[in-house]
Amino acid sequence: MEFLASDQIAIVDLASGEVETEEFSDELCQEKIGGAGINLALYNQHADGDPIVLGAGLFTGSMVPGSCLGVVTAKSPLTGQVAHAPLTQYLGMELKYSGFDYIVIKNAAAAPTMLWVHDGILDVEEAGGLAGLDVWAAVDQVRADKGDDLIQVLGTGPAAASSDLACLMNNYWPSGDRFGLGHALAAKNLKLVAIRGLGLLEIADDEEFVDQCVALQGEVKGGVWAGKKGLLDLAKGMGQDALADWLAPLVHRHRANFNTPFAANSFLFLQGDPSALPEPEEAEMGVLLTDLGAAALFQQMGLELGDAGAILKQCAKLGLDAGLAAKVCLDGGKTDAAAISGALEGLSGPVEGLSGPFSPATPKTAVFGVDQAGDDAWWTRRQAVAHIFGLDPLFVLLAPELSEAKLVELAGIGTELEFSQEGLDAVIAEVCG
Amino acid sequence: MGVKIDPLKCTACMACELACGYHRDDAFALLSSCIVVYRTRDKKDYFGVILKEEEDLVIARPEGLEVKRIGAVEEGGGGGDASAKPMLLREACDLCEDRDDGPLCKQVCPVDAVYLD
């Protein structure tokens, strides 16, 4: 693949420590397009190694609005089914620029291991020194060891070894994984994957592609999300005003995922003045909320916001999915902060009601009054589109301008390959299972 | 007249950085951009944007916009978190002089945080 790609697929066998690379062929892209489509094809091809597949979408890291998404495809310890977990913030983009489009991780290592992915090189390294660290300490340690604070880390925490509620972590914060894939990574003795992307993506017809992206950016700007920012507005846009009011006193600023117009992450200050803007002296000020799931449950339980924030931070360091942990606690009758906090270490599933290939971290209810929101089939199809093309899974719900026809057209302009609606329909059907 | 950034509107999305990289390389890449989001201080929620001009660095910090003479900034450094390629080694902003529509970073910023002043 000459365009919108690095042209390399890595196959890592953790049992032997060997890494093979394959060319990312035009044929594979044309047939499966990208992201979850290709992840799934690689998963099936290497199924005997119980693979975990990391991939970027066709447009990840490009100028198509919302182009942040990376995808992890693996069998969920919680559902027993193959799931596609979303990697937002900067992680998908970093993978795309790392020199690898897809990474297949097979089998299990005998000792704690990490992968170091950069400049088209993939090193399998021992990670004994990281094994006992919490998520935040491990991220800091890897960045210090490699001398680069912009390394993006797909990691796990201490919870991953024993709990099926352990999620994939995106640096210090939870990813959108609701499938317990942190536990799946730990089962392979893989502590983390450190990624740095300094590459370059060629574009087949660059002027036309960029002109169309700029025009699209102009169109989406007038969308339902315009003038709104962060999880407070998102909560209000879902009719959850009480949740927004509960969160508001500690919210500091809102952050977007890579090249994504609507900023869907909000930071809770757990110390200091949330309205203060200068750089704080303290190294840690609080916790980034990347979705509303856990917060909504804690509010429902009647927790104080500060206590809920402390639990979210504890979960982030343990690498525990706070939303699932909150649900298990609620179902088990633990609804006060001390009981929840005390139960986190050692907490595990099962979790009722989890199903499907896409993460419920992206809300299924109508947001900002979008017409078709709340329709399960529509939601699933839009998630498939997001996970194939590498687009923010929330933003695709808010931006009908990112239509399937437009994305198919852009795919052709960007790659010089031929794509069709029928081909996209077939890949959508596959990734939806 | 130059590019300025409203740090309180900015959401650290990096669309401007990507656009500037394209303006330099005719491909998608981030190493050549002269407008860069600094984003490594996640645990403090402290982020902003830094821009290199011919003679100045324009630094959009949450607490306000600051313009620093390049001679007054440490050699090879220049702030921000552009660890792979320090700001001072990057080309200066040329206001996208080859584009009829003007600065590409301004055009793609989804929240109108980039403006000309």
Ligand code: SF4
């Ligand atoms: S495009 Fe706008 S919002 Fe995004 S990082 Fe640049 S200035 Fe900030």
Ligand code: SF4
């Ligand atoms: S005006 Fe052009 S050269 Fe200057 S920062 Fe923006 S994109 Fe880069």
